[in-house]
Amino acid sequence: xxxxxxxxxxxxxxxxxxxxxxxxxxxxxxxxxxxxxxxxxxxxxxxxxxxxxxxxxxxxxxxxxxxxxxxxxxxxxxxxxxxxxxxxxxxxxxxxxxxxxxxxxxxxx
Amino acid sequence: xxxxxxxxxxxxxxxxxxxxxxxxxxxxxxxxxxxxxxxxxxxxxxxxxxxxxxxxxxxxxxxxxxxxxxxxxxxxxxxxxxxxxxxxxxxxxxxxxxxxxxxxxxxxxxxxxxx
Numbered sequence: 390x391x392x393x394x395x396x397x398x399x400x401x402x403x404x405x406x407x408x409x410x411x412x413x414x415x416x417x418x419x420x421x422x423x424x425x426x427x428x429x430x431x432x433x434x435x436x437x438x439x440x441x442x443x444x445x446x447x448x449x450x451x452x453x454x455x456x457x458x459x460x461x462x463x464x465x466x467x468x469x470x471x472x473x474x475x476x477x478x479x480x481x482x483x484x485x486x487x488x489x490x491x492x493x494x495x496x497x498x
Numbered sequence: 499x500x501x502x503x504x505x506x507x508x509x510x511x512x513x514x515x516x517x518x519x520x521x522x523x524x525x526x527x528x529x530x531x532x533x534x535x536x537x538x539x540x541x542x543x544x545x546x547x548x549x550x551x552x553x554x555x556x557x558x559x560x561x562x563x564x565x566x567x568x569x570x571x572x573x574x575x576x577x578x579x580x581x582x583x584x585x586x587x588x589x590x591x592x593x594x595x596x597x598x599x600x601x602x603x604x605x606x607x608x609x610x611x612x613x
Contacts, residue, residue: 421598432502432589432604433541440599478541482598485531485554490540 391416393481395489403497408466410492412479415460419481422455422462427476427491436477437464469496502605504590510611516578519608522571523592531602532565532575533589541589547573548596580612 392415402408414422420441425433439446439453439462446453450469455462462481466473474496479489503522511517523530531546545555547567555565562581567573577584587609591602 423601425604430606432591432607434604435601438599438601484596484598485543485546486602487543488541 391419391481391483391487393479393487393489395479395492397492398490399493399495401495401497402469404469404471406469408469408473408494410464410477410479410494412462412464412481412489413460414462414481414487416481416483417457417460419483421482421486422453423480423482423486424451424453424464425478425480425488427478429475433478466494471496471498502590502592502603504588504605504608506608507606508609508611510613511580512613513581514579515612516576517580517584517610517612519575519588519590519610521573521575521590521605523573523590524603525571527592527594527603528570529593529596529600530567530573531591531593532573533591533604535587535589535607536585544575546596553596577610580610582612585610585612 395412423438426436427433450467452465476491476493478491480486505520529548532544534542544557545565550567565575587607589607591604593600593602
């Protein structure tokens, strides 16, 4: 079955700097890659996604890239703000969604 | 829409007791998912339903865990008997369908503590 690895597990970034979270997946048949953000005490919420026929997608300060050959995908957050502090999960899906272990992002003032 | 509704939000019980977690998916969504979240294991998919039918329960850890979906607007996850290692946050999520690309909407979760 699918296996998703996510790094780093914790990331501290100065406010205004960029943050990058990286993931790999094992099943080359996976064709949908969502990213979820989980704030304290809440359930995960979709923030951006990318399909296998696209290499990059951007939405304001967040962007995702996908390298299908290497089975890598990444989340980039630019101009980080305090409200970006949360746990971020990458995921890969063909039918059911398999989540990575999560990255706890701290934005330092 | 109120989103996915879960109850209770917190549950504290003693080892050996039966625990029932409840979920109401978003109206019109045909797929429902139960997840368990712990620090050690992260977010684990336990079971999912499509049109009220269980599709894959391979993530259910033991026979002590069972889930039902008697109708399109209600699902339960039952643990009987409960054990301290079952302590976790349990999330229910729903989506329009199982097709890849359909966003899963998560409920607020139920924090279960088994003493």
